[in-house]
Amino acid sequence: MELKEFLRTNEMKITKARVEILNILKTYEFSLSAEKIYQILKKNNININLSTIYRTLELFEEKKIVDKIVLEDGVFSYRLKKKTHMHLLQCDICHKKVEIPCPMTQIEEMVQSKTGFTLMEHNIDIVLKGVCKECKNNKKK
Structure with missing residues (x-):
């Protein structure tokens, strides 16, 4: 889908900044900080204020449209949303089940930013077990 049409479909006004930032996010497979996007734009002689980049993100x-990822140094990094698989949380007491997005996304981004290493796959149990909030509160009573 063309970038301008993508913005229209998502009910956003089409601006040069939005199109350029979206294009950069589409080009890179890993997440980027606002500062890194700013550097890429400058390198390409595209003048967009850093504050505009933050507002757009x-x-x-x-x-x-994007996932906002907190890296270990507290810097936010952004990447286009991808279809991600889900993991299941299950309470050991009441057996309630809750689906959550794969928590590996942030780990993959931290590995990429710290080491430059790109993870191609991961292997984590599908079901994560613990105790839900309600059962924890009932135990305290």
């Missing part, structure tokens, strides 16, 4: 997050 926040809008993209609100519209669920």
Whole structure:
């Protein structure tokens, strides 16, 4: 889908900044910080303020176009949303089940930013077990 049409479909005004930032996010397979996007734009002689980049990334997050990832140094990194598999949390007491997105996304990004290593796959049990909030609260009583 063409970038301008993609913005229209997501009910966003089409601006040069949005198109350029979306194009950069589409080009890179790994996540990028706002500062890194700013550097890429500067390198390509595209003049967009850093504050505009931050606002655009926040809008993209609100519209669920990007994932916002917190790296270990507290810096936010962004990448286009991908279809991700889910993991199942199961309470050991009441057996309630809750689906969550794969937690490996942040780990993959931390590995990439720290080492430059790109993970191609991971192997984690499908079901993660623990105790849900309600059962924990009932135990305290």
